[in-house]
């Protein structure tokens with residue numbers, strides 16, 4: 552099969568023929584129909600995030616949707632022909648977290664493109680298929696579904712479950728990329744008022760289309776002052792989708808006293824998670840600083856109900872489709888901070 556192989560960090564991917572994945576008794580082979588190219592793929596390609604460093608060679612790609620091709624002998628619920636989404640946070644289905652509906656915190660977590668070969672290929676093998684494959688309703692096209700394996704589900708969990716956002720509340724969102732735009736759309740559908748922050752005017756225009764009621768270009772204006780002014784003292788909830796030193800500080804400073812700051816973006820190379828923050832401000836203002844990672848499979852039925860009935864439209868965030876050979880161009884755009892919307896691979900032959 553064809554695959555885009557990461558052989559050396561920060562070097563062009565090798566689009567080449569590799570052996571087909573091997574089926575395990577609990578696993579399934581999925582024919583990848585669509586796979587999004589995510590900022591996390593770019594981080595992984597650069598060899599950042601020492602805790603998530605992929606062993607090389609690795610086939611990246613963790614925003615997959617596809618058709619089940621073949622299932623292992625122990626697989627009972629999933630069958631060939633099923634349309635599925637693969638959440639990037641795959642669980643073992645048996646640990647305490649998985650049992651409690653928190654599979655995104657599984658102690659034996661597997662992540663496509665990081666711990667096993669992912670969706671930048673014609674086929675992918677998914678472990679523990681009965682637990683990890685999410686049935687995809689017929690009315691949702693593959694191209695629109697792939698983002699639900701990462702960005703869209705991550706925003707859904709971060710905004711609604713971790714951020715506990717309520718109708719009428721103010722939400723500030725730092726970063727209008729994949730997660731940020733998803734967060735804006737989801738929060739707007741939930742009845743909240745969103746202020747989007749980015750350094751790219753085109754991305755902010757896109758944010759407005761997704762429902763942001765105000766936007767602020769942080770390269771030109773002070774976003775914290777802007778948000779405090781608009782909201783009369785601070786947002787109820789803030790999401791930092793980027794994980795930069797500056798956005799972490801600004802996101803924390805944007806919430807009102809007793810507000811919730813949700814951290815979704817991981818810090819890039821060099822910081823390795825080490826960012827000094829003002830603990831005294833967090834204490835004095837009773838800020839809840841909350842981490843959010845992926846989404847447990849238990850929340851998928853709610854998300855899919857909203858997408859299947861058109862109340863949420865992840866497909867609106869897809870601006871381009873490409874082939875395996877086009878991944879590197881998208882990585883270059885991430886490097887240049889020149890991203891608008893999301894690109895999905897639909898051609899796996901070249």
Ligand SMILES: [Zn+2]
Pocket residue numbers: 642643644645646647648649650654656657658659
């Ligand atoms: Zn588990």
Ligand SMILES: [Zn+2]
Pocket residue numbers: 589590591592613614639701702
């Ligand atoms: Zn992702």
